Amino acid sequence: MNPQTTDSTEIRLPTGFRFAGVHSGIKETAKDLAIIACDAPSTAAGVYTQNLVRAASIDWNRQITPSSIAAGIVINSGNANACTGGQGHRDNQQMAATAAEALGCEADQVLVLSTGVIGQSLPMDCVDPGIRQAASSAGNKTTDFLDAADAIMTTDRFRKTCFRAFSCGDSSGVITGMAKGAGMIGPNMATMLSILVTDCYLSPQDADHLLRKAVNVSFNCISVEGHTSTNDAVLLLSSSQGTPLREAGQVAAFEAALTETCVDLARQIPADGEGASHVIEIRIDGAKTDTDADRIARTIAQSALVKTAFTGADPNWGRIVSAAGYSGVEFDLAETALTLNGHTVFESGQPAPFDPAAVSQDLRQNRDAQVVLSVGQGPGRATHWTSDLTVDYVRLNSEYTT
Amino acid sequence: MNPQTTDSTEIRLPTGFRFAGVHSGIKETAKDLAIIACDAPSTAAGVYTQNLVRAASIDWNRQITPSSIAAGIVINSGNANACTGGQGHRDNQQMAATAAEALGCEADQVLVLSTGVIGQSLPMDCVDPGIRQAASSAGNKTTDFLDAADAIMTTDRFRKTCFRAFSCGDSSGVITGMAKGAGMIGPNMATMLSILVTDCYLSPQDADHLLRKAVNVSFNCISVEGHTSTNDAVLLLSSSQGTPLREAGQVAAFEAALTETCVDLARQIPADGEGASHVIEIRIDGAKTDTDADRIARTIAQSALVKTAFTGADPNWGRIVSAAGYSGVEFDLAETALTLNGHTVFESGQPAPFDPAAVSQDLRQNRDAQVVLSVGQGPGRATHWTSDLTVDYVRLNSEYTT
Numbered sequence: 001m002n003p004q005t006t007d008s009t010e011i012r013l014p015t016g017f018r019f020a021g022v023h024s025g026i027k028e029t030a031k032d033l034a035i036i037a038c039d040a041p042s043t044a045a046g047v048y049t050q051n052l053v054r055a056a057s058i059d060w061n062r063q064i065t066p067s068s069i070a071a072g073i074v075i076n077s078g079n080a081n082a083c084t085g086g087q088g089h090r091d092n093q094q095m096a097a098t099a100a101e102a103l104g105c106e107a108d109q110v111l112v113l114s115t116g117v118i119g120q121s122l123p124m125d126c127v128d129p130g131i132r133q134a135a136s137s138a139g140n141k142t143t144d145f146l147d148a149a150d151a152i153m154t155t156d157r158f159r160k161t162c163f164r165a166f167s168c169g170d171s172s173g174v175i176t177g178m179a180k181g182a183g184m185i186g187p188n189m190a191t192m193l194s195i196l197v198t199d200c201y202l203s204p205q206d207a208d209h210l211l212r213k214a215v216n217v218s219f220n221c222i223s224v225e226g227h228t229s230t231n232d233a234v235l236l237l238s239s240s241q242g243t244p245l246r247e248a249g250q251v252a253a254f255e256a257a258l259t260e261t262c263v264d265l266a267r268q269i270p271a272d273g274e275g276a277s278h279v280i281e282i283r284i285d286g287a288k289t290d291t292d293a294d295r296i297a298r299t300i301a302q303s304a305l306v307k308t309a310f311t312g313a314d315p316n317w318g319r320i321v322s323a324a325g326y327s328g329v330e331f332d333l334a335e336t337a338l339t340l341n342g343h344t345v346f347e348s349g350q351p352a353p354f355d356p357a358a359v360s361q362d363l364r365q366n367r368d369a370q371v372v373l374s375v376g377q378g379p380g381r382a383t384h385w386t387s388d389l390t391v392d393y394v395r396l397n398s399e400y401t402t
Numbered sequence: 403m404n405p406q407t408t409d410s411t412e413i414r415l416p417t418g419f420r421f422a423g424v425h426s427g428i429k430e431t432a433k434d435l436a437i438i439a440c441d442a443p444s445t446a447a448g449v450y451t452q453n454l455v456r457a458a459s460i461d462w463n464r465q466i467t468p469s470s471i472a473a474g475i476v477i478n479s480g481n482a483n484a485c486t487g488g489q490g491h492r493d494n495q496q497m498a499a500t501a502a503e504a505l506g507c508e509a510d511q512v513l514v515l516s517t518g519v520i521g522q523s524l525p526m527d528c529v530d531p532g533i534r535q536a537a538s539s540a541g542n543k544t545t546d547f548l549d550a551a552d553a554i555m556t557t558d559r560f561r562k563t564c565f566r567a568f569s570c571g572d573s574s575g576v577i578t579g580m581a582k583g584a585g586m587i588g589p590n591m592a593t594m595l596s597i598l599v600t601d602c603y604l605s606p607q608d609a610d611h612l613l614r615k616a617v618n619v620s621f622n623c624i625s626v627e628g629h630t631s632t633n634d635a636v637l638l639l640s641s642s643q644g645t646p647l648r649e650a651g652q653v654a655a656f657e658a659a660l661t662e663t664c665v666d667l668a669r670q671i672p673a674d675g676e677g678a679s680h681v682i683e684i685r686i687d688g689a690k691t692d693t694d695a696d697r698i699a700r701t702i703a704q705s706a707l708v709k710t711a712f713t714g715a716d717p718n719w720g721r722i723v724s725a726a727g728y729s730g731v732e733f734d735l736a737e738t739a740l741t742l743n744g745h746t747v748f749e750s751g752q753p754a755p756f757d758p759a760a761v762s763q764d765l766r767q768n769r770d771a772q773v774v775l776s777v778g779q780g781p782g783r784a785t786h787w788t789s790d791l792t793v794d795y796v797r798l799n800s801e802y803t804t
Contacts, residue, residue: 053727053735083720083735085752118720119753228728304706304791305799312800318485318520325455326630333455333485350487351521389706390800391793397707398714398792 011142011163014174014199016040016239018138021151024130026078026116026123031151033130036195037072037103037138042237044070044111045207047215049232055082056092057112058233064111066204070237071105073195074098074131075152077180078116079123080191082230091122098128102135115154115180115191115231149178152193156182157272162264166200168253173200173242175257179265182272191231192219194265198236200254201244210255211236218262221294221384222269223301234262270385275392278310278363279385282371287380292329296375297384299327307389313363315356317345324373331375339372413544413565416576416601418444418641420540423553426532428480428518428525433553435529437536438597439474439505444639446472446513447609449617451634457484458494459514460635466513468606472639473507475597476500476533477554479582480518481525482593484632493524500530504537517556517582517593517633551580554595558584559674564666568602570655575602575644577659581667584674593633594621596667600638602656603646612657613638620664623696623786624671625703636664672787677794680712680765681787684773689782694731698777699786701729709791715765717758719747726775733777741774 013019016039024033046065048058064070074095081088096110103110114122138144149159160179166172181192202210215234236258245251271279282300287293300306303323309316317338324331338346343359345352363369369388415421418441426435448467450460466472476497483490498512505512516524540546551561562581568574583594604612617636638660647653673681684702689695702708705725711718719740726733740748745761747754765771771790 049728051724051727052729052732053724083723083748083751083753118724228724230724230727308796308799311796314800321485322453322455322520322630322632325453325632326451330454346485349485351485389796391796394710394713394791394793394796397710398716 011145011161011176012165012174013140013142013145013176014197014239016042016199016241017197017237018140019144019148020134020138021147021149022130022134022137024076024133025126026076031147032076032078033127033134034075034148034151035072035099035131035134035138036148036197036237037135038070038237038239040239041069041071041109042239043068043202043204043207045204045211045236046111047212047234049228049230051228051230053083053230055080055114055231056084056088057081057114058231059089060092060096061111061233064108066208068204069109070111071103071109072099073111073113073235073237075113075193076122076127077152077154079114079120080116080118080231081114081122082118084119084121087121091124094124095127095131098131099135102132111235113193113233115152115193118230145176152178152180154180154191156180160265160268160272162261164257164261166254166257168250169247171243171245171250173198175200175261177261177265179268181269191229192269193231194219194234196234196236196258196261198238199242200238201240201242202238207236207238210258213255214259214262217259218266221297221382222266223298223384223386267385270387273387275390275396276387277390278367278369278388280310280369280371280388282384282386283381284373284375285381286335286374286376286378287329287331288376288378289380290382291380293380293382295329296324296327296373297382299323300371301384301386304389307386310363310369310388311390313360315340315345315354315359315363317351320371320373321346324375335376337374341366341370413547413563413578414567414576415542415544415547415578416599416641418442418601418643419599419639420542421546421550422536422540423549423551424532424536424539426478426535427528428478433549434478434480435532435536436477436550436553437474437501437533437540438550438599438639439537439540440472440639440641442641443471443473443511444641445470445604445606445609447606447613447638448513449614449636451630451632453630453632455485455632457482457516457633458486458490459483459516460633461491462494462498463513463635466510468610470606471511472513473505473511474501475513475515475637475639477515477595478524478529479554479556481516481522482518482520482633483516483524484520486521486523489523493526496526497529497533500533501537504534513637515595515635515637517554517595520632547578554580554582556582556593558582562667562670562674564663566659566663568656568659570652571649573645573647573652575600577602577663579663579667581670583671593631594671595634596621596636598636598638598660598663600640601644602640603642603644604640609638609640612660615657616661616664619661620668623699623784624668625700625786625788669787672789675789677792677798678789679792680769680771680790682712682771682773682790684786684788685783686775686777687783688737688776688778688780689731689733690778690780691782692784693782695782695784697731698726698729698775699784701725702773703786703788706791709788712765712771712790713792715762717742717747717761717765719753722773722775723748726777737778739776743768743772
C-alpha cells in the first residue's frame with residue numbers, strides 16, 4: 001500500500017469516468033450542476049442519511065444501490081429538493097431521465113444528489129438544459145473533475161478533494177473523492193455529500209460493505225452541531241477496470257486506502273468553518289468497546305460548553321469529563337485521564353497539576369486542538385472531529401433568511 | 403384544588419420548616435450557604451443527576467432518600483465539590499456532621515447539596531462556621547426562606563421561587579419551592595438545584611413516586627445546551643403535618659399542584675438567560691407514545707440550528723422538521739403539521755403558504771416563542787422548554803476562566 005496525501009493540483013483520476021460542472025441557473029452565477037459519467041456500467045454503493053425526513057434523491061438512490069449497472073451521477077446544488085412532496089419525486093425522476101437520455105442509458109442507472117435550500121421546488125426549466133450541457137461537455141481531465149467538485153458546493157469556502165494511490169501485490173488502483181459540507185452552516189440545512197470514484201475491481205457487495213465501514217469511522221465521526229441533513233449521502237463508484245482484489249491482504253490494503261480517503265475528506269468539513277477558530281480532534285481510548293468509545297466521543301463533540309471552551313482557549317477539563325459522564329457509557333472515573341494538546345490536565349479521577357496559562361496559550365496558537373480521554377484499560381477506541389462554537393457561528397446562523 | 407401563581411412577596415410557607423441563608427466566605431461577598439431545618443423528622447425524596455461523574459453530595463443523598471427521618475438540608479454555592487476525590491467525600495460528610503451537631507440530630511439525617519466550580523476542594527474553614535451560623539439563625543419567616551433561595555444561586559440573575567396552595571375535600575396544604583440554574587451558563591458547570599417543601603402528609607414511597615413523576619415533565623424537560631451537571635438534584639421534604647391524602651382524588655390534586663410548582667420553577671431556568679433573547683416552548687402531539695413525543699421535543703430543543711433560527715426571528719421550519727426527522731422516532735411526514743406562535747408554516751408534509759415577514763415580526767416582538775408540532779393522530783404528547791442561542795451566550799461561555 002502506498003497512500004499519498006496530495007493537494008488538488010496533484011489529483012490523479014481513475015480510468016473509466018468523465019466529469020463536468022456547469023452553471024445551470026439554480027444559483028445566480030456559480031456552478032450548480034455536476035455530472036459524473038461512467039464509460040461502462042459500473043459498480044455503485046451508497047450510504048445515506050438516517051433522517052426520517054428525506055429528500056426525493058435519497059429515496060431514489062436507495063432503490064439503485066448496491067448494483068453493478070450504474071451509468072453515472074447527476075448532482076445539483078442550490079436546491080435540496082426536500083420537503084417538496086410528490087412534485088419533488090417527479091422532478092427527481094426527471095433529472096435522472098434527462099441525464100439518462102444524454103448519457104444513452106436508462107433512468108434507473110442514474111444516481112441523483114441534491115443540496116441546498118429545502119421546501120422549494122426545483123427550477124426544472126434551468127435544471128434540464130443544465131444536465132444536457134454537463135453531459136455533453138464531460139471529460140476525463142483533472143480540470144473537469146475540479147469543475148464537478150466546485151459545482152456541488154453550497155456554503156463551502158473551499159473545494160474538498162482527496163486522492164490515494166493503492167498498490168498491493170499485482171493489484172493497484174486509484175481512489176479519488178470529492179465532498180461538500182461546511183463547518184459553518186449557512187442559512188439552510190448543511191448537507192454533507194461525498195462521491196468517491198475508483199478503478200479498483202469491486203463487486204457491489206464488497207463496495208457496499210467496505211464503504212459502510214469507511215463511512216462509519218470518517219463521515220459519521222464529524223459533527224458540527226449534530227444536525228443530520230435530509231440529503232446526506234456518500235456514493236462510491238467503481239469502474240472495475242483494475243486487477244481484482246484476490247487476497248485478504250489486498251482487500252485490507254484497499255480498505256485502508258478507502259478509509260484514509262474518507263477520513264481526509266471528512267476532516268475537511270469541520271475545518272471549513274467560516275466561524276470556526278479551532279478544529280478539535282477527540283480521541284477516546286480504553287473504553288470497553290469501540291461503540292462505547294464512539295458514544296463518549298460523540299457526546300463531547302456535540303457539547304456547546306466544550307466547544308465554547310475551545311473558542312476561548314480555556315483548558316476547562318470539567319466540561320469534557322462531565323460530558324463523558326452523561327454520555328450513558330459506564331467507565332471508572334478513577335482510571336480516567338485527559339490530555340489537551342498533550343498536556344495532562346486530569347488523572348486518576350482528580351485534577352492534575354498543570355499550568356493553565358501555558359495550556360491556554362497552546363490552544364490559542366494552534367487551530368488544530370486535540371483531546372485525548374482515556375477511560376480505562378479496555379480495547380475500545382474512537383476518534384471524532386468537530387469545530388468550536390464562535391460568535392460568528394451564531395451571527396451567520398441567526399441571520400434572517402426567509 | 404386551588405392553585406395560585408404568586409410572586410415571591412406573596413410566598414406562603416408550609417409549617418414545620420425553618421430557613422436561613424448566610425455568607426460563609428466561599429464567595430467574595432454574596433450569600434453562599436443555606437440551611438433548611440425540619441422541626442421534626444420529615445419525609446424526604448430526591449431525584450438526582452444521571453451523570454456518571456457525580457459530586458460527593460449526590461452519592462451521600464442517594465443513601466438517605468427516600469426516608470422519613472430527614473432533619474434538614476445544608477446547601478453551599480460557589481463550589482460544587484465535584485471531581486475532588488476522597489477529600490471531597492470527607493468534606494461532604496463533615497458538612498453533614500457539622501449541620502447535625504448544630505441541629506441536634508445524626509449526620510445521616512442531613513441532606514447535602516453543592517453547586518459552583520468543580521475540581522476544587524471546599525474551603526472547610528469557611529464552610530463549617532457558616533453552617534453553624536445558618537443553623538442558629540434559621541427562622542420560619544418569608545424573609546428567611548428568601549435568604550436561603552438567594553444563598554443557593556450561582557450565575558442566576560434572579561431568585562427562583564414558587565408556591566401553590568392545595569385543597570381537596572378535607573385535605574389541604576402548601577407546596578413551596580426554590581430553584582437555581584440559569585439559561586446562560588457561567589464559567590463553570592450549570593448545576594440545576596431545586597428544593598420543595600410541603601406540609602402535606604406523604605409517605606416516603608409516595609413522596610418518591612410523585613416527585614419522580616413531577617420532575618419527569620418539568621426539570622427533565624428543560625434544556626439549555628443538553629449538559630447534565632455533576633450536581634443536579636431536586637429534593638422534596640414533607641413535614642407531614644397536614645391531613646393525610648386518603649382518596650385517589652386527593653392524591654391526584656396534590657400531584658397536580660406539585661407538578662405545577664415544578665413546571666413553574668423549571669421554566670424560570672431557561673428564562674434566566676443573560677444571553678437568551680427567547681424562551682421557546684416546544685409542544686409535540688399526535689405521537690404514538692409520550693416517550694416518542696419527549697424524544698422529538700428533546701431533539702428539537704437541543705438543536706443549535708433551531709435555537710439560532712429563533713435568535714434571528716427566522717421562521718425556518720426546515721430546521722425544526724429536520725430535527726424531528728433525526729430524533730429516531732418513526733412518524734408520517736404526510737400527517738405532520740407545524741405552527742410557530744400560532745402561524746401554520748408546514749402541513750401534510752409540505753410547506754404551508756404563510757407570510758414570513760409577519761411570522762418573523764411576531765417572533766421578534768415576543769420573548770416567549772411557541773412551537774407546536776403535530777406528528778400524527780396518536781395520543782403521545784410532551785412539552786419542553788429551552789432558550790435560544792445568541793452571540794452573548796458564546797461570548798460568556800468562551801471567556802477564559804481558569
